[in-house]
Amino acid sequence: MKKLNYLPLVAGAVLLASTALSHAKDSYTIGVSNTVQGNGWREEMVCAMKAEALASGKVSKLNIAHRNTDAAGQLEDIRNLISAGVDAIVVNPADPSGVNAALAEAAKAGIVVVAVDQGVTEPSAYVISNNQEEYAYLGAKWLFETIGGKGEVVYMRGAAGASADSDRDKGFKRALAEFPDVKVAHEVFTGWQQDQGKQQILDFIATGIPFDGIWTSGIDNVIVDALVESQATLVPVVGADNAGFVGQLNKVEGLKGAAVTNPGSIGGAGVALALQILEGQKPASQTVLVDPELWENVTPEGKAKLAAAADPSLSAEWPVSISIPNWTHYTKEQIVACKGPGE
């Protein structure tokens, strides 16, 4: 009789051992879902995911659903990844709440879900994201201070209706409220497209309306090109830490500007976080926010940071922050090669 009592315990131990075994496997498959294709930032993000998966040595296969689509299309992609039986899904969400249904289904199927770049409201998902509101606030505040706290600025936003754009808009408006004498001369959506942004600023220069500064949502180097080519006054320009723009801040004579970091390598950090959770190490908080930094070329300290960050070997549209300390483990060669496990 006494012996019988041990049975559940033994069974439990066996069960534990078997789950421990299944957790300790060293060849995970990780699914990736991304809904913007052909954009330098997103390409770097995907390459960082591949590089981190390769460098970790724990991923046997990456299953990447990467196309231009909407939240409904992302629901489809995530459900396909669930069907594929992946161990974890790293997702750059098309919308903070629009893909919750599929993320909850994934969590229910025992899949670890990590959202990168933008947050999601689904409570079971982990989030590792750049702080988009802070990104805009930091750059806008620097711009308004640099033009002397008054004047007209051109506000070149991202894609109309995108959540990262509306978050950045909040940060921009917050900075604008602190400088009552700064006015927005012209507001335009670049759609995060280089050619479109350049055409828009050329059109605006052609109107002859004076302006004192330009804030961009990351379509930056072509704006400086346009100012130089059309021989307009080189007003201060704020952009992201894209390799091309950082190079211009170092080299273009008379250009005042600032780059705000928005690392695309957050994708690699997302894969690293997913692997940690799969190995049983849960992070202290469900949401990890990476705060941006501002590098300007006015003070000597800022110039030093920009000079250290410059990397002409990268594609002009790639952010220079190709790794995130304490999170990513790959080498520069690995991310530039952009090869995942088994490729």
Add this chain to the structure above:
Amino acid sequence: MSRFLRRQGWVAGLFVLFLALLVVTRLIQPGYGAADFGSLARAVLPYAFAVAAQTVVVLAGGIDLSVAAMMALTSVTAAALMAGASEEFALAVVPFVLALGFALGAMNGALIVVSRVPDIVVTLATLFMLQGAALLVLDAPGGGAAEWLKALIVGTVPIPGLPGAVTDWIPKALVVLVICLAVVWIPLRRSRLGLSLYAIGSSDLAAFRSGVPVARTKILAYALGGLFAAMGGLTLTMSTGIGAPIPGPYLLASVAAVVLGGVALGGGRGGLLGPIIAVFVLRLVRTDLTLLAVDPNVTTIIEGVIMVVVVMLGALVAMRGRTP
């Protein structure tokens, strides 16, 4: 029988292709089961309604480039109205949004009939107008959806007398799709209007000389297209729980499925079943490519190649069938 096969040969062929793809999917992923089929049905929903909208218009000899923008506008309208509102209020929102789609479609048709500007130009213009209007309703993704509306496409339909193993393969999303399409399409197909629709699609001059009211039929065709687009917009809100003002990839997908579904782009020939099965085929191809972890930059090439090959094969078979 042979007449039936000749008329429905294309649809039957597509259906066989779909079944074959299901088998392939099972081979790639042995665990592919009823729940995954439910996911497929939900993914199909917005595409299916976009395709239905395009089919009605193409059959009548037109083309509607504003389909995706109309879906975005109706989706954000529904989401904006339902945000923070009571569950019962959604009962009024659904017919309102459907009526809105019908009216916007009728506007497209009326503009084409009155102005005599080609369909492609008018609907291109309304594409931009509706896109802008969607951004006026919601400048960023947002809004809400009633819980009962969201639940309408989640899970399966229990049918008394049928075992669970069977009903598991009848997802609610599929039932919703079939009912919504049938309620509009079957009466239409059997009515004078349906006949007129095919007639003006074949030749509007011949139809006019036979006493078919060409202008009215064309406007109604576009209005029904708008109605289907509004259904598509509603399914977007139902599946995501929000409305997104930027149109999704539904315009090109709708034209692709219309062609793959055996509808003549010139109008007058084809049905609704073919394009709908074509949507299932195209979505399942996407699933297979994800299951196989094919390089994402190659997937669209593969999707395009499959379309061309299937349409070409179909044309070849049709040509052979004609030679005595």
